[in-house]
């Protein structure tokens with residue numbers, strides 16, 4: 082008869098131990114699992130990705146409901162064990178379910194630490210630990226604007242990034258002067274802070290929280306120094322505590338965590354513990370890699386496989402915030418007896434530090450370029466002697482001597498050594514996937530073994546293993562599908578549209594065998610754009626494939642109202658135009674009239690059914706403030722009035738705006754023209770910036786003043802106004818034809834490189850061909866609001882009344 086195994090805690094550590102046990106001894110136990118959360122086992126690590134909008138809840142399930150059934154496991158999800166009778170070997174849930182065991186695993190994880198502040202029980206004060214918390218944040222972001230995250234550690238910063246992606250204003254409160262002080266030194270921490278500030282996060286450092294303000298729901302946070310910050314949502318990310326209450330109440334020895342020996346056994350016979358709740362040699366871990374190592378040892382023990390037992394783990398961390406590469410491992414601070422090698426490149430934003438003691442690498446911090454992370458981590462764990470080649474550890478062979486390459490490292494790894502700590506995948510499992518299952522790219526390996534699918538820190542090692550096993554030529558260059566509905570890349574899709582003359586999204590989906598019938602919110606607008614770009618005459622814009630703002634030709638606001646932004650060429654208006662705008666604002670009771678950063682006037686708080694009437698009364702062109710299109714052309718006063726001006730920037734700005742208005746582009750496009758190098762129109766943070774110089778103009782490209790600030794690259798200098806217009810047209814069309822949908826010029830220029838763009842535009846005949854194509858497209862555009870006003874059926878969608886045709890059809 083099978084023995085009975087009960088697992089309390091359906092989380093990452095406990096279920097991983099069961100998975101490993103099933104591999105070693107599939108028939109040894111009848112298994113019962115209890116989990117408080119009403120979900121199957123999921124990857125908690127990826128909650129950060131769910132919050133950031135990069136993954137769905139369904140994508141993060143590790144073992145679905147069927148897995149339990151297929152392995153004969155009884156799962157009680159949504160049930161909390163409240164009692165363990167260690168004498169009778171029975172557990173009981175608060176809902177009354179009982180289960181007898183021969184062996185019991187406690188894997189109850191941790192509880193987020195909630196600061197015991199006055200007001201901490203208010204609505205809107207939460208932790209970030211499980212699916213429920215994640216959903217609460219996503220819901221809150223739909224209604225509220227201001228989030229405060231308390232704690233500038235890994236969790237706090239990942240929460241902050243996610244909340245920024247949800248369009249919330251985020252302030253991170255941290256008790257120390259430096260962020261992530263448990264993982265980074267001051268230099269790396271300062272670099273991290275300035276990078277995150279560029280992403281729009283605000284930091285309140287050295288702040289000790291005093292209380293949470295508000296009546297029923299939180300409205301703010303007060304600090305001990307008397308200052309306050311507004312908040313509609315407060316996320317506490319100030320650390321975790323092992324969840325030990327159940328063990329303690331039932332006579333199992335507990336210190337900070339549940340005390341276990343090298344075989345993960347507690348002081349009570351047949352009771353084991355793994356995961357964040359367990360304390361081994363005085364350490365309770367908070368990262369998955371060590372928990373999986375514990376699981377592996379426990380599985381061996383339960384399966385009767387001899388082993389040396391668990392010896393403790395060295396840990397490494399990687400912050401999962403897109404656009405920021407941070408790695409930390411081992412002991413990274415300088416102590417007596419340690420020496421370190423550092424490299425700092427402020428131009429590239431790179432910092433690397435390796436700490437060495439007694440000839441061995443004992444710790445490392447990397448910022449900006451973390452590609453050496455896995456290699457350094459392997460060195461820390463192996464304790465290899467690097468005496469005499471300390472510099473090569475960081476600088477590679479350029480520093481002389483013979484430090485090992487990444488390939489040497491993976492070659493030297495033992496087969497059972499873990500490559501992907503997040504998913505507990507060994508070198509042997511990866512090599513097996515390559516040799517036996519035909520995996521030939523990092524993506525294949527991810528799909529097959531899960532390695533590299535969580536924090537991504539092991540990707541370089543996985544790539545090295547591929548090269549080692551298959552040779553450079555055998556590794557598949559990975560093409561990324563434009564979304565989950567297809568494996569076809571942007572270039573393949575555009576090529577198919579062109580070569581097969583596909584003109585509707587349905588055709589594209591059929592011909593390229595889309596996996597879903599209707600596509601998704603990512604591919605449908607992208608296809609609609611590519612089709613319009615390739616076939617401006619033949620393709621009919623598919624309104625339903627556009628986002629709500631573009632469908633309605635107005636920006637939806639957080640309260641469900643819209644904004645109206647008429648075009649004001651070059652930011653130049655007249656008393657007559659201003660009077661008209663004022664009259665319309667009064668007539669429709671517009672609650673707010675505001676100047677935008679792009680030199681125009683925003684009428685905010687407009688009801689949907691007033692939109693067509695207001696546009697009819699305004700009789701001005703749409704400013705496309707809502708679209709992936711040319712937005713504004715900002716100008717300074719230039720030589721007309723300014724004593725420094727060398728050229729007429731206003732006339733140039735108006736010329737460009739009139740020429741390119743209504744142009745559909747992969748992502749929004751902003752232009753600016755400055756009348757002299759003082760650059761008052763801030764042309765060097767625009768998608769296309771024009772700066773007047775003595776005897777001509779400088780043309781700048783790829784700038785961005787938004788979340789990721791980027792200064793432009795200088796494309797070229799030209800002499801005449803006509804040349805400015807020609808280059809602008811050629812550049813915009815080249816961008817339209819080559820960028821991915823939703824890719825800003827700042828990202829595109831970095832991806833394809835300025836040299837490629839310069840080469841494509843260098844020859845006059847190439848520029849003229851591009852200009853001819855952009856002019857064709859422009860000649861086919863019409864003002865959307867004029868069209869809506871004129872067409873009853875379109876107007877009816879705004880007035881929320883059935884259109885005359887529909888009414889007639891029903892009668």
Ligand SMILES: Cc1cc2nc3c(=O)[nH]c(=O)nc-3n(C[C@H](O)[C@H](O)[C@H](O)COP(=O)(O)OP(=O)(O)OC[C@H]3O[C@@H](n4cnc5c(N)ncnc54)[C@H](O)[C@@H]3O)c2cc1C
Nearest residue numbers: 090092093094116117125161162189190356357367368369
């Ligand atoms: C947002 C986020 C991002 C993270 N990112 C990373 C990362 O990038 N890298 C990394 O290494 N780590 C990361 N971590 C930490 C990692 O997720 C944890 O170390 C890991 O999940 C701990 O696993 P565990 O099984 O010990 O605990 P848990 O995953 O917490 O599982 C314990 C489970 O037991 C259940 N339980 C508790 N008591 C009972 C009871 N009495 N009866 C029944 N069920 C019970 C709990 O509800 C829970 O579901 C992250 C954590 C979070 C929250």
Ligand SMILES: NC(=O)c1ccc[n+]([C@@H]2O[C@H](COP(=O)([O-])OP(=O)(O)OC[C@H]3O[C@@H](n4cnc5c(N)ncnc54)[C@H](O)[C@@H]3O)[C@@H](O)[C@H]2O)c1
Nearest residue numbers: 232233234235236237254255256318319320367399400401
């Ligand atoms: N990428 C990753 O590896 C990753 C991501 C998220 C979470 N995690 C893990 O999840 C667990 C929880 O993460 P965490 O960041 O909450 O824990 P943590 O203990 O690593 O960091 C908490 C941070 O909050 C700060 N803090 C403490 N009290 C504060 C206060 N009163 N006001 C402001 N700041 C305060 C601390 O100085 C510390 O930097 C950890 O085990 C962590 O390793 C890991």
Ligand code: SF4
Nearest residue numbers: 717723726756757761
């Ligand atoms: S950029 Fe030069 S010309 Fe334009 S306003 Fe500034 S100083 Fe005057």
Ligand code: FES
Nearest residue numbers: 501503535536537
């Ligand atoms: S180590 Fe995190 S995904 Fe592999």
